[in-house]
Amino acid sequence: MSTVYDGERGEFVAEPAADTVPLLAVKDLRVEFRTNDGVAKVLNGVSYHVDAGETLAVLGESGSGKSVTAQTIMGILDMPPAVVLGGEVLFHGEDLLSAKPARRMQVRGEGIAMIFQDALSALNPVFTVGFQIAEQLRVRRGLSRAEARKGAIDLLDLVRIPHAKQRVRSYPHEFSGGMRQRAMIAMSLALDPELLIADEPTTALDVTVQAQIMDLLRDIQRERDMGLILITHDLGVVAEVADRIAVMYAGRIVEQADVYALFRGPAHPYTEALLQSLPRLDLKGQDLKAIKGLPPSLTRIPPGCPFHPRCPRAVDRCHQEVPDFHPLPGDRHSACHFAHEMLVSGYPGSNPDKHSRGLSRGDA
Amino acid sequence: MGRYLLRRLLQFVPVFLGTTFIVYTLVWAVPGDPFAGKCGERQCPDTFVSLMTERYGLNDPLVVQYFTYLGKVLTGNLGETFSGVSISEQLLNSAPITVRLAIVALLIQIVIGVVAGVVTGIRGRGYLDNLVLVSTLFLISLPTFVTGSVLQILLGVEWGIIDPTVSAQATWGELIVPGFVLGSISMAYVTRLTRTSITENKHADYVRTAIAKGQPGRRVVFVHLLRNSAIPVVTFLGTDLGSLMGGAIVTEGVFNINGIGGLIFRNIAEKEGVMVTTIVTLLVLVYLLMSLIVDLLYAVLDPRIRYD
Ligand SMILES: Nc1ncnc2c1ncn2[C@@H]1O[C@H](COP(=O)(O)OP(=O)(O)OP(=O)(O)O)[C@@H](O)[C@H]1O
Ligand code: SF4
Ligand SMILES: [Mg+2]
Numbered sequence: 299m300s301t302v303y304d305g306e307r308g309e310f311v312a313e314p315a316a317d318t319v320p321l322l323a324v325k326d327l328r329v330e331f332r333t334n335d336g337v338a339k340v341l342n343g344v345s346y347h348v349d350a351g352e353t354l355a356v357l358g359e360s361g362s363g364k365s366v367t368a369q370t371i372m373g374i375l376d377m378p379p380a381v382v383l384g385g386e387v388l389f390h391g392e393d394l395l396s397a398k399p400a401r402r403m404q405v406r407g408e409g410i411a412m413i414f415q416d417a418l419s420a421l422n423p424v425f426t427v428g429f430q431i432a433e434q435l436r437v438r439r440g441l442s443r444a445e446a447r448k449g450a451i452d453l454l455d456l457v458r459i460p461h462a463k464q465r466v467r468s469y470p471h472e473f474s475g476g477m478r479q480r481a482m483i484a485m486s487l488a489l490d491p492e493l494l495i496a497d498e499p500t501t502a503l504d505v506t507v508q509a510q511i512m513d514l515l516r517d518i519q520r521e522r523d524m525g526l527i528l529i530t531h532d533l534g535v536v537a538e539v540a541d542r543i544a545v546m547y548a549g550r551i552v553e554q555a556d557v558y559a560l561f562r563g564p565a566h567p568y569t570e571a572l573l574q575s576l577p578r579l580d581l582k583g584q585d586l587k588a589i590k591g592l593p594p595s596l597t598r599i600p601p602g603c604p605f606h607p608r609c610p611r612a613v614d615r616c617h618q619e620v621p622d623f624h625p626l627p628g629d630r631h632s633a634c635h636f637a638h639e640m641l642v643s644g645y646p647g648s649n650p651d652k653h654s655r656g657l658s659r660g661d662a
Numbered sequence: 663m664g665r666y667l668l669r670r671l672l673q674f675v676p677v678f679l680g681t682t683f684i685v686y687t688l689v690w691a692v693p694g695d696p697f698a699g700k701c702g703e704r705q706c707p708d709t710f711v712s713l714m715t716e717r718y719g720l721n722d723p724l725v726v727q728y729f730t731y732l733g734k735v736l737t738g739n740l741g742e743t744f745s746g747v748s749i750s751e752q753l754l755n756s757a758p759i760t761v762r763l764a765i766v767a768l769l770i771q772i773v774i775g776v777v778a779g780v781v782t783g784i785r786g787r788g789y790l791d792n793l794v795l796v797s798t799l800f801l802i803s804l805p806t807f808v809t810g811s812v813l814q815i816l817l818g819v820e821w822g823i824i825d826p827t828v829s830a831q832a833t834w835g836e837l838i839v840p841g842f843v844l845g846s847i848s849m850a851y852v853t854r855l856t857r858t859s860i861t862e863n864k865h866a867d868y869v870r871t872a873i874a875k876g877q878p879g880r881r882v883v884f885v886h887l888l889r890n891s892a893i894p895v896v897t898f899l900g901t902d903l904g905s906l907m908g909g910a911i912v913t914e915g916v917f918n919i920n921g922i923g924g925l926i927f928r929n930i931a932e933k934e935g936v937m938v939t940t941i942v943t944l945l946v947l948v949y950l951l952m953s954l955i956v957d958l959l960y961a962v963l964d965p966r967i968r969y970d
Contacts, residue, residue: 374874376865399879407876419867423966424889434875469965485875 319391321525322371322410322493323347327385329363329370329549332378338596340366342549343385345623348542350492351523353516355536355557357572358546359593364529367546368495370395372412373402389493407438408489415498417478421470427454427481428466434488453484457514476507483514493525501531508532512539533572537561545569548594548604551623553637555630565632565641567609603635611636670957674950685942686728689935731939740940749940752925760910760921762834766841767906768899771849776895779856783891784864784883794857798850806909810843810916827918837919844913848902855898859891866890893963900956907945 329341341363348354356364369375371387373394387394389409394402414420422430431453432446441449447466454462457480470478479499486494496515500508516539519526530536536543536557543560545553545568553566564570571589591608594600600607606616615635623633626641634640715721722730734741740749778798782791801809817839818826828836842849863869864887872886873879907923914923922941929937961967 372874374870403876403878405876406874412874414867414871416867420871422868422872422886422890424964425886426965433877437878437881438876471966489876 319388320347321350321352321390322527323386323388323391324367324371325386325388327367327370327387328383329366329375329380330383331380336597339599340380340549340596341370341385342599343623344546344549344551346544346551346554348493348525348527350525351519353519353526353528353539353541355540355543356527356529356546357531357533357536357543359589360531361593361596362546363549364546365497368412368497368527368529371495372406372410374412407434407486408491410493410495411486411489411491412495412497413479413482413486413499415501417475417482417502418470420482421478421485423470426467426469427473427485428468431466431481431485431488434485438489449488450484453488454481456487456518457481457484459484475503476511479503479507479511480514483511483518487518487522490522491524493527494519495527495529497529498531499528500535508535515539545572548599549596550604550633551631552605552633553631555628555632559628559630563641565626565630565637566605566634567611567640568605570640571608571610603633605634611640670954674954677950678946681946682732682939682943683728685946686731686939687724689938689942690724690727731936735940735943741936749937752937753922753941753944756921756925759919760914760923763837763841763844763910763913763919763921764906766834766837767845767848767909770842770845771852771899775849775852776856778853779895780860780883780888780891782853783857783860786861791857794853798853801846801850804846806843806847806912807916809846810840810913813839813843814916840913840917840919843916844906844909847909848899848905851898851902852895855895856891859894860887863887863891889963893960896959896963897956900953900959903949903952907949 323345324347325345327341327344328339331338331340344363344367346354346356356367358364366375366380370382371394375382382395385395389405394405397405421427425433428447428450431450432441432443435441435446435449436443439446451462451466454466459465459477459480465473465477470481473481479502483499494515499515500511503511512535515526515528518524528535528540540557542554542556544551545560545566547568553560553564553569555565560569561573564573568589575589589608590610594604594607601620602618603609603612603616603621606612609616611634619635621633621635621637623631624637625631626637632640740753742748778794782794785791814826817823824839825836828840866887868890869882869887872882877886910921911923911927913919914921915927918924922945926938926941929941
């Protein structure tokens with residue numbers, strides 16, 4: 299496939315032009331885990347895309363398949379028990395799932411890099427931080443030991459680790475949590491990737507350090523015009539750094555929209571519930587609304603809309619008909635039968651009766 | 663680190679004194695006339711017995727004898743056996759052979775054990791895994807003596823592939839089969855330990871990171887995975903050196919090798935107490951030193967371990 303990649307796009311591009319290919323596009327990814335407990339349908343047709351210089355935030359409850367999607371993109375799923383049933387991972391239009399192992403290895407690190415939640419276990423405990431960064435430069439770029447070490451020091455400098463020259467000789471356990479995450483970011487940047495996947499990079503850190511790490515990631519992303527997929531639970535972080543948001547539920551993307559549109563008016567009851575679970579100053583003193591019920595067991599996903607057992611807006615139709623992930627005005631998508639009505643009726647519209655007659659209420 | 667080393671070396675003293683004293687007591691407490699058969703067919707003349715008793719201080723209390731002996735050993739004077747053979751000369755002749763045998767055994771353990779362990783650990787369940795599990799169980803349950811005798815009879819006597827006994831020079835080539843026999847049980851343990859260690863570590867986060875950052879597969883296995891999995895294996899190899907010594911006595915006996923093991927074997931039979939205690943004392947020293955080296959190596963392999 300010969301396609302031209304347009305790296306000159308701004309941050310808030312709404313509609314990809316017809317003749318350009320996104321940096322990364324995941325299409326209809328389906329993955330299941332076959333274990334002794336049965337078959338867990340973990341990804342049931344996940345699609346999202348991200349462009350250069352853009353930050354896509356992937357939101358969703360624990361177990362919704364955010365990490366498994368990222369692992370499928372990287373090709374680091376544990377197979378078995380995982381089985382990729384279908385779908386495509388298109389990097390510059392090239393399908394990685396059908397690519398040769400050597401090509402996949404080449405893409406890892408210099409095409410797509412990934413950082414993980416727990417840097418202490420993700421870094422190798424028996425090698426120095428410097429070794430693990432320099433290794434990328436030596437093995438993948440063919441640099442000499444001395445050059446690679448110098449490169450490692452520069453990278454530690456870049457991620458603002460003080461005294462990089464000395465710290466390059468430290469082992470991961472000698473670093474604080476924040477420094478370890480910085481070191482991991484340095485390692486992921488070694489080959490100057492076009493796309494970085496950050497899987498809950500700050501969850502294990504305390505709040506001030508979280509903010510520093512997010513600032514660092516955002517600065518680096520802007521400087522390098524890198525694509526960033528940010529997997530997170532933290533809506534505050536999302537509001538601050540994301541350009542676009544994809545919301546996952548039970549192995550599907552249920553809503554996708556740019557960050558302003560989504561916060562202004564969610565087009566899926568699950569997103570709405572997520573937003574309502576945020577503390578709000580104007581509702582200070584009231585109880586936070588937690589989402590009722592539990593996410594479905596992935597071995598027995600309910601028929602119809604997977605969210606219907608927990609959905610305050612559910613009607614009979616939702617029990618039978620699986621809603622399509624369909625486009626809405628303003629380059630957004632939703633997998634709810636009543637997405638259109640939700641947008642028109644406005645937010646917060648939690649009255650379950652409003653969805654079909656919402657037109658009369660006017661826009662909020 | 664320096665203080666740790668000093669502390670460890672100081673700990674050697676009571677351990678060394680304790681073990682050697684026990685050995686000394688045991689050897690000299692063995693009933694029987696130490697001079698039986700020392701003078702050919704005849705009973706030894708009384709003058710010889712009293713001369714020897716005098717020279718070796720056999721009438722002193724055991725503790726006094728022990729410390730006199732220890733003093734001599736520590737000043738480098740290993741003395742002579744009752745039959746007048748220089749002990750240090752004997753040791754110098756036979757030690758290199760045993761060292762060579764032990765190196766062969768250790769290499770076989772490491773090369774075969776680690777390779778089989780890595781391959782089965784990475785591949786997981788399957789035909790090869792079952793084959794390795796069964797054959798290692800088989801080796802573990804066979805005593806060294808049996809493995810040695812069977813291989814000696816099959817390879818040496820029946821098929822004539824090797825000489826049934828090893829020549830006085832004990833060349834490297836001749837020592838391959840005895841080395842295999844000596845190392846076989848530990849090799850089986852190394853295989854299983856490596857396999858378990860690899861199986862446990864291959865799903866570790868840092869292995870996934872190494873793949874995700876685009877390191878080639880063999881580097882992921884041989885640098886990232888193996889380095890971590892080697893830690894328990896090295897510990898085992900270090901502590902297992904003692905059983906290697908014990909096995910050497912049997913193996914050298916079976917293949918008629920003139921090493922330290924053979925020396926002990928013959929001297930126990932001949933009730934040469936001085937020789938036996940000296941050799942065992944040396945073995946204790948070697949063992950203590952090896953265990954120190956292993957502990958230091960452990961800290962090199964796993965930087966999370968700090969000695970201070
Ligand atoms: N190696 C595995 N074996 C079996 N099941 C797995 C495995 N990895 C993931 N799963 C299952 O896949 C589902 C999705 O997991 P995933 O890690 O993608 O969730 P997530 O959205 O990243 O959640 P979190 O926010 O907790 O990280 C979970 O139900 C999990 O049990
Ligand atoms: S389709 Fe029905 S159940 Fe599903 S989210 Fe929409 S309203 Fe709720
Ligand atoms: Mg996750």
